[in-house]
Amino acid sequence: xxxxxxxxxxxxxxxxxxxxxxxxxxxxxxxxxxxxxxxxxxxxxxxxxxxxxxxxxxxxxxxxxxxxxxxxxxxxxxxxxxxxxxxxxxxxxxxxxxxxxxxxxxxxxxxxxxxxxxxxxxxxxxxxxxxxxxxxxxxxxxxxxxxxxxx
Numbered sequence: 585x586x587x588x589x590x591x592x593x594x595x596x597x598x599x600x601x602x603x604x605x606x607x608x609x610x611x612x613x614x615x616x617x618x619x620x621x622x623x624x625x626x627x628x629x630x631x632x633x634x635x636x637x638x639x640x641x642x643x644x645x646x647x648x649x650x651x652x653x654x655x656x657x658x659x660x661x662x663x664x665x666x667x668x669x670x671x672x673x674x675x676x677x678x679x680x681x682x683x684x685x686x687x688x689x690x691x692x693x694x695x696x697x698x699x700x701x702x703x704x705x706x707x708x709x710x711x712x713x714x715x716x717x718x719x720x721x722x723x724x725x726x727x728x729x730x731x732x733x734x735x
């Protein structure tokens with residue numbers, strides 16, 4: 585477990601370091617796959633789809649985190665205090681909420697802008713898996729999903 589790393593006097597959060605690395609590599613993979621397999625989806629549509637899905641993933645992950653937070657701790661005394669709710673802010677959220685709402689946002693984008701769904705899926709799915717892998721490695725470093733530190 586190594587949640588933070590000190591680099592040149594700056595504190596770097598390891599989860600976000602791994603996550604941003606995964607997102608950058610995934611964007612590169614999407615454009616590379618579009619070029620190699622000659623998909624008819626435009627590069628601009630892919631770029632906007634990435635932005636739209638990223639927004640959905642971030643919102644969905646935090647939304648599911650808040651829902652689970654309310655369900656699991658809602659009956660505890662002092663639950664509705666500001667101090668208690670500030671404990672949920674630093675966390676990233678649940679990957680499954682991000683996956684679900686990211687997919688919903690992708691469907692909305694594909695339908696609204698009339699992008700071929702199967703082309704978009706062929707381009708995006710390997711990249712989504714790559715982002716998930718890097719996110720899980722970040723979770724391992726942060727210690728949030730894989731237990732606690734042992735003595």
